[in-house]
Amino acid sequence: MGNVFHSCGKLTPSNQLIQRYQNQMVKRNIIILLAFSLLLMILGYQLLKQIESRQLLAVLNQRNKAIIDAMPDLLLTMRIDGTIIDYEVEESFPLLMSADKLNGLNISEVLEPELVEKKLALMASTVLTGEPATLEYPLMVEGKEYYFLERLTALDDKHVLAFIIDITSRREAESKLEWQAYHDGLTGLANRLMFFEFINKLIQDYRRNKREFTILFIDLNGFKAINDNYGHHAGDEILKHTANHLLSILRQTDTLARLGGDEFAVLLPETSPAQAQRVIETIADAIQKPLVYLGNRLCVTASIGMASCPQDATSADELINTADKRMYEVKLTDR
DSSP: OOOSBOTTSOBOHHHHHHHHHHHHHHHHHHHHHHHHHHHHHHHHHHHHHHHHHHHHHHHHHHHHHHHHHHSOSEEEEEETTSBEEEEEEOTTOOOSSOGGGOTTOBGGGTSOHHHHHHHHHHHHHHHHHOOOEEEEEEEEETTEEEEEEEEEEESSSSEEEEEEEEOHHHHHHHHHHHHHHHBOTTTOOBOHHHHHHHHHHHHHHHHHHOOOEEEEEEEEESHHHHHHHHOHHHHHHHHHHHHHHHHHHSOTTSEEEEEETTEEEEEEETOOHHHHHHHHHHHHHHHTSOEEETTEEEOOEEEEEEEEETTTOSSHHHHHHHHHHHHHHHHHHHO
């Protein structure tokens, strides 16, 4: 193929056309690329705005829910002497009387004197200081106990607003959690945490009043064999059977706890070692009573260790270790 340049270095006419075409194509591609980039930027901006709008909508929904949740179930406008002059009430709110009787009613007509006194004192304080006041209290409504949270805010020097919310469900949930924290779920007995707290209380009582007490550690013999041969459900029934028998023979002032597995413990306030020994004999007899399970007679026995304050120790750790050690000594002897 011949040289496309003349001897002077200039392009031939045909190649000039090719060069112009190539330049135009480059410019066109650049324009297309810029347009595409601009389109992507626009789409990205719109997508970002949509995301921001959704996030803003979610925030607004959460705010509105929070506002609705924070609205009182009962709103009272009262004079500082406790007379209701206006109200707003949710339809499902538990009232002591029909809502149409609220206006003109004084709280002293329906509430206990102690609660009335507390409310009036808080009203006076709120009006005097300008600071809101809050109180929680239980109230019996139609035979059921409810819990209420009330917030008092001054309107002027003679009137207050009372924002009242029914918190019964919250209190019930809190009570359930507290019960679970201190009790064994299977037997309903005190758990290890509660048992140790009670020991410390009895030690403090001994240091102040010199009242002796005794603790018992109980381990069931034959429990593992029942679990292995009849299943864990049978084992659970034995544990509940044992707990019920022990509760039936102990005093109301005694504390029975399940420490875990097949181990139980008993706190015997104002009980000497000699008295505790008689309790041990009664417990051992009670635990031996068989349980009939699916036609089978299931039996366990007990190894019981004892420690008394102040005879054996005056600290919780020493008492627990002593009772535990003696329990295992009895267990080894029984084998």
